[in-house]
Amino acid sequence: MAKNVGGLDKGLRIVAGLALLGLGAFGPLGWWGAIGIVPLATGLMGNCPLYSVLGLNTCPVR
Template identity: 65%
Template sequence: MFKTNVGGIDRILRIVAGLVLIALAATGTVGAWGWIGVVPLATGLLSTCPLYSIVGLNTCPMKS
């Protein structure tokens, strides 16, 4: 369905950053803009980033 272009450390960082932003927004520590954490969380969980596709980036290791 989607081409995987997010791998390894990039994926972990996206998931962690997304969860942190969502938690901060849920506790009221940051404003409503913290809910933008849904984007890195989703791209990390799905291992695909539409922006990477547009720009031509890929952080997944090459499969042989």
């Protein structure tokens, strides 16, 4: 898989994913916080399937 998620985008996805997971575990979101797995996984892998479909790329290295 080619990487299509750049540095800033990757960092924001990881932070958002962890925040959602934390709000789900310790806050008001409950099981809905599990949706945080998606941005966390795409941030850690550096590849977003939706970006591939839309033809977007925030990664500076091609």
